[in-house]
Amino acid sequence: MIAVLRRLGSTVLVLLGVSLIVFLLLQLVPGDPARAVLGAGATQESLAAVRAQLGLDKPLAVQFLDYLGGLLRGDFGRSLTVNQDVSQLLLPRLENTLVLTGAALLVCLVVGIPLGILAARHQYGLFDRISMFVALAGACVPVYWFGLVLVGVLGLSLDLLPTSGMYNSRNPGGFEDLLAHLVLPAFTAALVPLAVIARMSRSVFVDVLQQDYIRTLRASGLSEASILWRHGLRNALPPIVNIVGLQVGYLLGGVIFVEVVFGWPGLGQQLYTSITQRDLPVVQAGVLFVAVAFVLVNLLADAAVGVLDPRSRRAVRA
């Protein structure tokens, strides 16, 4: 219990630190939000008036404390450029990003783990060599490039799938429409984490399969499938879950590029736009959202490991 509380406490500190760093970093970047709003022809007086309207004329410490105070009340502030509540602006975007991340994660799990297991099962066989070579190549491919190749081949040459956006623009449809738009970006986003998960699953499994108890199980005449999927998987799962947790973090960061290539209206694209416009409240909240998601996912992964592996629970208690 104490360990859990300590963990939660450190999470709050991490988030506070993230907010402060982002706030300060954005102060260091040259460029004036008021200038971003008013453009090239603005006069000094009008710039000053807009700065005052946006609250940018207050001292930095006051601005940061105002922001923190708002945060405690669940108020993320107002966007400087689009004049909208930040949460109102970002929550739908976060939702879209989670849809994409979720789909990509599903691809990673459904393809990556079995691939690793089968490769381990046939260690140094042809399947192992080919699949691990492909995984290595996949882990090295720039996401941006891979996305464009998929667009070119599946979207344009073969004309099988839509290449951008989340829904059809003329006739926004329901689930089917979303699904069709999801395929290319989800596979693109999944590529690197999938490769990592497959390779790590393989090495974990290679270890597990060399354990004494596996030999014992084999000797006692259990079927290979039962050994692999029932006994092997159960023991290999905790490290795999840990890796998957980290890869989700990677996914959340990596989808930014995917969102740009596929015009996916997610958090990443919004963050990119807001950074270029010096829209401080939006950037701050966006980074905070990502940080919270990252911390939560890893918390969940740790909890899952605790459930899966009784040994780790004992370790925490001790």
Added chain:
Amino acid sequence: MPKSEMRVGRRGVVTAGLAAMFVPTACGGGSGSGGGGEGGGGGSQTLVIGIESEADVLDPQVAGGWVTWRINRQIFEALVDEDLTTPSSEAAVPELTPGLAESWDVSEDGKVYTFHVRQGVTFHDGTALDAAAVEYNIRRMWDETSPQYNAKAAGQTNFIWTFVTDVQAPDPATVVVTMSQPFSPFLRMLAQGGNGSTAIMSPKALQEFGEDVADHPVGTGPFTFDERIRGERISLLRNDTYWGTKPALDGVVFRPIPDASARVAALRSGDVDMISVPSPDSVASLVSAGFQLSEGIPPHVWYLSFNMKDRYTGIKEVRQAINLAIDREGMAKNLLAGTVNPAYDVQAPANAAYVERTAEYSRNVARAKDLLAAAGLSGGFETTLTTSVDGSGQIVPAPMAEYIQQNLAEVGIKVKIETQEWISYLSTWAKGAQEGVGMMQISWGMTTPYWLYIVTSSTLQAPNGPNVGYYSNPELDAVMSSAIQATDEETANDLWRQANDIVTDDAALAPIVNDKAPYVLASYVKGFVSASEEWYDLRSVSLEDV
């Protein structure tokens, strides 16, 4: 046509297959209808435009940037409009036309403008347009003491209201604007957009929605606002009660696709019907694949301002030599694949004070060297050129700056290039040229000659205005002041051309290229016109055989 049907079919199969795989596990909820998503069938006249960035707010007085004005001007209208149905090739400068003012009178002394507000026009929320509504809007941009005053709107439009002393609505059909001195660019400025605009918004919406009015845009224009999903779409519908020629389209969807190759891919795949700013290298292949290219001559100049305080660029001969050393033709043809025109005049061709000239600054390396020698700099010198790496209307600034760097190396001038990301650069630029910086680049321009005043007037030297090279020429100031105060257009334009000659002779600026603002459209999009503006009219656009 058959190809697009085939495309719909194949995609439909894939979509249905995916749905078959997933829908049973997705609790069977969601979409009931079985039809493929694409196309919508049934002759839907909705134009989908892939635009280059997310739009700013749908508050036309506050919004900055051409991207947003292209959307806002479909929803909102100003007192004075410009005719964008005539292509650049037929009208170098778009003609001013009555907008929400049916007509106007200007007093003999040029100080009082009386607008006769169009009767029978209603806002999209059903309220009537009258003189009081117009006054209410102007006070939002100009009158600090009014409750509706908005600092952003005022900041964007301050060049328009500089000399205004009073605004009155003596009767429901008349608005009277009084100024302290004649201001000849006034009418054209009323029709401008891009950095704010004077488009009229529904006072009822302004009062009802306050801060959030941009999420509820209510104007009088040919299209009404339907919905905005940020990052995804802004959709507009035809205004069936529009006072003028109603649009042929049922609606328009603007879809932000910031990545140029993603935009081109969306056009090729039929996800959108039209795109702005195609990557220069994609245009030829799109055209050969049957897409239409539409180009205009908008008021755009990609130019350098020289630092008058610099020990080198402060010398007239040096500035002239730099102008002569730059190979504008080569840049336009080779580097930019013909997507721009070389620029020799400081005003864009879409401007009444444009002077067609190539003689002064056609490339002449020998003469440039002579001029440098005359200035005692035959050994050359080092200087810095600042520019951005991206940004609105900037085309490809870094490679263009490198092109200039190579050109100037030929006459012995060693140029160091400093680049920044757009918004950072905008601030750097607006602060004015710092020590050691000889040239600062930006892209700008307007259809009103008054633009020259904004960038060269001695009263608007940085950081108090956009004259970032600190150019100060009393003779020029006097001519421009007379041009501003001229009460008839011809006199004003003559004076503006004189001002133009002075700036050219002084080589205070180095115009480099004029953008053609290319759009690429699917073959079935009809009636789109590229007029001499950075924005367009969609009333005449229709989709054939969809």
